[in-house]
Amino acid sequence: MIDISQKEVWFVVGSQELYGEETLRKVAEHSQIIAKGLDASSQIPVKIVYKDVVKSPAQILDVCLAANTTKNCIGLITWMHTFSPAKMWIGGLSILKKPLCHLHTQYNAEIPWGSIDMDFMNLNQSAHGDREFGFIMSRMRKKRKVVVGHWEDERVQKKLGIWTRVALGWDELQNLKVARIGDNMREVAVTEGDKVEAQIRFGMSVNGYDSSDVTKHIEKVTDAQLNDLLAVYEASYNLTDSLKEGGAQRSSLVEAAKIELGLRAFLVEGGFGAFTDTFENLGVWKQLPGIATQRLMADGYGFGGEGDWKTAAMVRALKVMNIGLEGGTSFMEDYTYHFTPQKSYVLGSHMLEICPSIADGKPSCEVHPLGIGGKEDPARLVFNSPAGDAINVSLVDMGNRFRLIVNEVEAIKPLAELPKLPVARVLWDCKPNLDIAATAWILAGGAHHTVYSQSVTTEFMEDFADIAGIELLVIDEKTTIRDFKDKLNANEAYYHTFQHGL
Numbered sequence: 001m002i003d004i005s006q007k008e009v010w011f012v013v014g015s016q017e018l019y020g021e022e023t024l025r026k027v028a029e030h031s032q033i034i035a036k037g038l039d040a041s042s043q044i045p046v047k048i049v050y051k052d053v054v055k056s057p058a059q060i061l062d063v064c065l066a067a068n069t070t071k072n073c074i075g076l077i078t079w080m081h082t083f084s085p086a087k088m089w090i091g092g093l094s095i096l097k098k099p100l101c102h103l104h105t106q107y108n109a110e111i112p113w114g115s116i117d118m119d120f121m122n123l124n125q126s127a128h129g130d131r132e133f134g135f136i137m138s139r140m141r142k143k144r145k146v147v148v149g150h151w152e153d154e155r156v157q158k159k160l161g162i163w164t165r166v167a168l169g170w171d172e173l174q175n176l177k178v179a180r181i182g183d184n185m186r187e188v189a190v191t192e193g194d195k196v197e198a199q200i201r202f203g204m205s206v207n208g209y210d211s212s213d214v215t216k217h218i219e220k221v222t223d224a225q226l227n228d229l230l231a232v233y234e235a236s237y238n239l240t241d242s243l244k245e246g247g248a249q250r251s252s253l254v255e256a257a258k259i260e261l262g263l264r265a266f267l268v269e270g271g272f273g274a275f276t277d278t279f280e281n282l283g284v285w286k287q288l289p290g291i292a293t294q295r296l297m298a299d300g301y302g303f304g305g306e307g308d309w310k311t312a313a314m315v316r317a318l319k320v321m322n323i324g325l326e327g328g329t330s331f332m333e334d335y336t337y338h339f340t341p342q343k344s345y346v347l348g349s350h351m352l353e354i355c356p357s358i359a360d361g362k363p364s365c366e367v368h369p370l371g372i373g374g375k376e377d378p379a380r381l382v383f384n385s386p387a388g389d390a391i392n393v394s395l396v397d398m399g400n401r402f403r404l405i406v407n408e409v410e411a412i413k414p415l416a417e418l419p420k421l422p423v424a425r426v427l428w429d430c431k432p433n434l435d436i437a438a439t440a441w442i443l444a445g446g447a448h449h450t451v452y453s454q455s456v457t458t459e460f461m462e463d464f465a466d467i468a469g470i471e472l473l474v475i476d477e478k479t480t481i482r483d484f485k486d487k488l489n490a491n492e493a494y495y496h497t498f499q500h501g502l
């Protein structure tokens with residue numbers, strides 16, 4: 001459901017007229033070679049489109065205007081092969097709405113010691129041309145990513161790839177529609193927030209629907225659709241005996257399949273990319289959607305439980321960022337701790353809704369009672385998640401701003417079998433340790449709900465926070481509580497005095 005094949009990033013190279021035709025011809029030639037090289041890089045998931053070398057304020061303004069109004073253009077990579085006096089950029093940068101990445105590179109990697117002369121120096125002067133460009137961006141308080149190094153270097157292409165993926169996620173948010181089926185879980189604070197400010201800041205629209213809007217679609221489900229989906233369940237998951245045809249709980253699985261078909265039809269019809277539900281507002285639905293939500297997430301839909309629209313939108317954004325990468329992304333909740341004198345871990349899960357994109361092997365499909373909500377026993381996919389690096393991401397509304405909190409974690413294999421735990425789960429070790437990580441997280445006001453990703457890293461979230469112009473707090477192996485508290489205090493002052501980006 002996510003098609004990025006038409007998305008493109010424009011490669012814009014700055015220069016000026018005074019170099020003369022011969023030099024400018026070379027600038028254009030080199031720029032096209034670089035654009036082609038980046039376009040061919042397996043690290044970069046979208047097309048890199050070469051744009052003319054811009055040499056005047058009018059040309060710069062034109063390319064920025066065109067970028068703004070070209071739907072498939074998700075951002076600009078800029079580079080100053082030569083010197084491009086930066087007052088020329090003020091007009092264009094003032095109106096540019098698309099994300100910008102400043103590639104500080106050079107056409108040739110090494111100095112040709114034996115042949116270098118002043119002609120070569122005049123052509124290859126990004127070392128100072130890019131500094132002039134950097135100044136005007138800083139002077140104008142424009143947030144951007146700066147990537148330094150030779151353009152053929154794998155590390156440089158990887159960083160550009162990360163930024164283009166974040167730009168894809170950002171582009172997605174500009175058009176994202178989030179359906180809230182039911183409201184917020186009663187009295188819960190952190191899942192609330194300012195939806196108007198969110199739309200101004202991030203682009204996504206968040207609107208409320210009733211479970212009956214979905215029920216209409218559930219009622220239209222045909223036997224043929226139902227049988228097809230049950231066959232998919234049978235082929236994709238290990239069904240417990242009671243869920244197989246003729247089994248005692250088969251009717252629960254049939255009901256779950258109906259809910260999936262209805263929910264999917266509702267989302268498709270409304271053009272939604274993310275949704276929330278809550279067990280308090282299910283109307284006539286017989287179960288809280290478990291397997292339905294899990295499979296919709298696996299197909300790329302964002303989801304947040306208990307009305308959590310911020311997490312739903314972020315799940316969707318991160319799913320777009322990680323297209324084609326190894327490892328999945330899921331809605332997650334810090335659930336239960338494992339404290340020992342040596343080390344402490346978090347067992348992450350939710351009532352039902354963990355995305356099978358993070359499953360280790362074939363999930364099992366089971367029906368168990370849910371001790372909350374007063375509905376029938378829901379079907380769900382149960383699995384462990386593989387060991388490895390991951391992040392937990394939380395977006396909270398601090399009243400005067402949005403705050404993004406990231407904790408780097410290492411998922412580990414559960415220390416023992418969990419034969420009686422009927423939900424998908426992940427065990428992780430927080431960086432730098434649970435004591436510092438949870439202290440910092442709680443001081444920052446981080447939510448219990450998160451986006452858990454095995455493929456998206458902190459660098460993605462840094463780029464995202466810059467594009468969105470929001471606060472970012474990272475909890476990693478270097479975090480100390482004293483410094484973290486200073487950062488919280490400094491940010492309060494910073495966001496009080498400087499209404500970011502407005």
Ligand code: MN
Pocket residue numbers: 305306333350449
């Ligand atoms: Mn929850």
